[in-house]
Amino acid sequence: MLCAEPGVRAATRSASGAMIDLVGSAVGSGKMALLALHPYDPDAMGLHLTLFAVEALEPAQVEYDYGLAAGALDPWRRAAAATGSIVVFLVGGVEEAFTQCSQNLFVKRPRGDATDVARARWTSLMPLDRLLACQFEILQATVSASGLPGVSPRDGEFGMAGFAARHNSQTLTLVPYFAGNAVHGHAAKLWSNPWSSLLLWDDHSWFSAVTASGPTRIVEDVEITTRFPHIAESLAMRRRRNGGPAARPEYWFEQVVREISVQEEPVTGNWLDPARAPCSLNAGGLAHHGKKPAYFGADRLPNYDMRWQHEREALGRPLDPSGVSRCYWERESAEAFAARHAHLSGLSETDAVFPDPIGL
Numbered sequence: 158m159l160c161a162e163p164g165v166r167a168a169t170r171s172a173s174g175a176m177i178d179l180v181g182s183a184v185g186s187g188k189m190a191l192l193a194l195h196p197y198d199p200d201a202m203g204l205h206l207t208l209f210a211v212e213a214l215e216p217a218q219v220e221y222d223y224g225l226a227a228g229a230l231d232p233w234r235r236a237a238a239a240t241g242s243i244v245v246f247l248v249g250g251v252e253e254a255f256t257q258c259s260q261n262l263f264v265k266r267p268r269g270d271a272t273d274v275a276r277a278r279w280t281s282l283m284p285l286d287r288l289l290a291c292q293f294e295i296l297q298a299t300v301s302a303s304g305l306p307g308v309s310p311r312d313g314e315f316g317m318a319g320f321a322a323r324h325n326s327q328t329l330t331l332v333p334y335f336a337g338n339a340v341h342g343h344a345a346k347l348w349s350n351p352w353s354s355l356l357l358w359d360d361h362s363w364f365s366a367v368t369a370s371g372p373t374r375i376v377e378d379v380e381i382t383t384r385f386p387h388i389a390e391s392l393a394m395r396r397r398r399n400g401g402p403a404a405r406p407e408y409w410f411e412q413v414v415r416e417i418s419v420q421e422e423p424v425t426g427n428w429l430d431p432a433r434a435p436c437s438l439n440a441g442g443l444a445h446h447g448k449k450p451a452y453f454g455a456d457r458l459p460n461y462d463m464r465w466q467h468e469r470e471a472l473g474r475p476l477d478p479s480g481v482s483r484c485y486w487e488r489e490s491a492e493a494f495a496a497r498h499a500h501l502s503g504l505s506e507t508d509a510v511f512p513d514p515i516g517l
Contacts, residue, residue, distance in 0.1 A: 158281060159281065159282055160281040160282070160417060161281065161282055161283055161284050161285075162281075162284070162285055162328040162414060162417070163323075163326050163327070163328065164326060164327060164328070164415075165281075165328055165414050165415065165416065165417055166415065166416045166417070167281035167416075167417045167418075167419070168416075168417075168418055168419070169418070169419045169420070169421050170418055170419075170420065170421065171420070171421045171422065172366075172420055172421075172422050175366075175418075175420065180213055180245070180247065183208075183211045183213075183247050184211065184212065184213050184247075186211075186304050187209060187210055187211050187249070187304070188207070188208065188209055188211060188249075188252075188300075188304045188305065188306055189207070189208045189211045189247060189249065189306065190205070190206070190207050190208075190298070190306035190307050190308050191204075191205070191206045191207075191208070191308075192204070192205050192296065192308045192309065192310075193205075193206075194310075195501075196264075196265040196360075196427060197264070197265060197266065197267070198264075198500075198501065202256040203256065203309075203310065204254070204256060205253070205254070205255050205256070205307070205308070205309065206251060206253070206254050207251070207252040207253040207254075207305065207306060207307065208247075208248075208249030208250060208251060208252060209249055209250050209252045209469070209470050210249045210250050210470060210473045210474040210475075211247050211248065211249035211474075212247070212248055212249065212474055213245040213246070213247055214245060214246050214247075214248050215244075215245060215246075216230040216233060216234055216244060216246065219246045219248060221478060222248075222476050222477070222478055223476070223477045223478070223480060223483055224477055224478055224479050224480020224481070224483055224484075225480070225483070230244075230246075233246075248474065249474055250469060250470075250474060250475045252305070252466065252469075253305075263293065263294075263312075263429060263430075264429070264430040264432060265360070265361070265427040265428065265429060265430065266427060266428055266429075266430050267425075267426075267427060268360075268425075268426035268427050268428050269426075277362070277363055277364060278363060278364060278365055278423060279359070279363040279365040279367060279419070280419065281417050281419055284321070285321040285328060285330070285369070285414070285417075286321045288357055288359065288363060288365070288367060289316065289318075289319050289320060289321050289330070289357070290315075290316045291315065291316065291359060291361075291362035291363060292315075292316065292318045292319065292357055292359065293312060293313060293314060293315050293316075293317075293318050294310050294311065294312050294313075294318055294358075295310070295311045295318045295319045295332060295355050295356070295357060296308060296309070296310055296311075296355070296356040296357075296358060297309060297310075297311050297332065297343060297353060297354075297355055297356075297410070298353060298354045298355075298356065299342075299343045299346040299347060299350070299352075299353045299373075300346060300350055300352075301345070301346040301348075301349050301350050302349035302350045303349070305346065307342050307343060307346060309343070311332050311334075313333065314395065317333070317391070317392065317395070318332070319331060319332045319333075319355065320332075320385075320388045320391075322384075322385050322388060324384065324385075327413050327414075328413075328414040329411055329412060329413055329414065330355055330369055330411075330412045330414060331376075331381060331385070331388060331409050331410070331411055331412075332355070332409060332410040332412075333378075333392065333406035333409050334406055334407050334408050334409065334410065335404060335406055335407060343410070344375055347373055347374065347375065347410075351372050351373055351374055352370070352371070352372055352373060353370070353371075353373040353410070353412060354368050354369065354370040355368070355369045355370075355412065356368050357369070358424060359424070360424045360425060360426055360427045361426070361427055361428060361429060364423040364424050364426050365419065365420065365423065365424065366419070366420035366424050367417065367418070367419050367420070368416075368417070368418040369412065369414050369416070369417050370414075370415060370416045370417075370418075371412050371413045371414045371415035371416065372412070372413050372415070373410055373411065373412040373413075374410075374411055375408055375409070375410060375411075376408065376409045376410070376411045377408055377409075378405050378406050378407070378408060378409060381406075381409050381411075392405070392406070393405075
């Protein structure tokens, strides 16, 4: 497939193909990272989960291994049958679980009109700049040499979540990290595996899902200012609410784009609610509420118990055929889930149906 960017391999794949690739990678490596976001909830916190000993299981096996009632997974069976699909569940033990505080930086609403979605699509024949110029969020994925994956959003004002640049006949993506975001696990993962992917899930302008992958490194802000002064100047134009200049990035992620993958199908269109524009709250935006490194309390956290984690991984996928652990989880979380569902049901302009939670 032809690409406007020099030296970049471009390809298209269907949404089903992307799912097959995901299943293959998860089963092959035994690791998987999940980032759950709710675009219509202004108070949502993104949930990040990392799983180990991941296996692809048929519904009957999941029901048996975790003490679920026979037929508990029938809604998923029926959904698969209706589309001529095969349903499998990726199941593993939880290695990490934490919230992403940046999810509530903006609010989206369902678009409802497919006309623009069908007309405006980004392709690899277009420069990457045109796609990045419309973005206020980029999803970054990294995997350490040990296999530990991670994914999180990078947010900014329109066109400033990330930048495209050219250097030595190579296409680069440059992602600024501001105060607070500088304390991040992605940087640690790149020490052992300097390769990452950036997902541009554009459901508001180009209605396209595009993944850029390639070697990545951490770059000091002064180097970006020297090599790409036009990008540094565009960031310098930002102002705080009081009119003062915005803070410079703590550092940058520089990715050499080697591969671009474009989803064949358009993504479902949304529009941004002006009540909370993306440039109003994030660390790089107009308000500059200023997530501080102290928010993470990294210096007060105990060291990660790698020996215990290795022991857990050696035991393989956790099982609960009696359902005792699942019943305990359901009982302890029932009140919180009821409150969450009541909150989501009250959101305007959404007709989402929320299935009962299944804890494994």
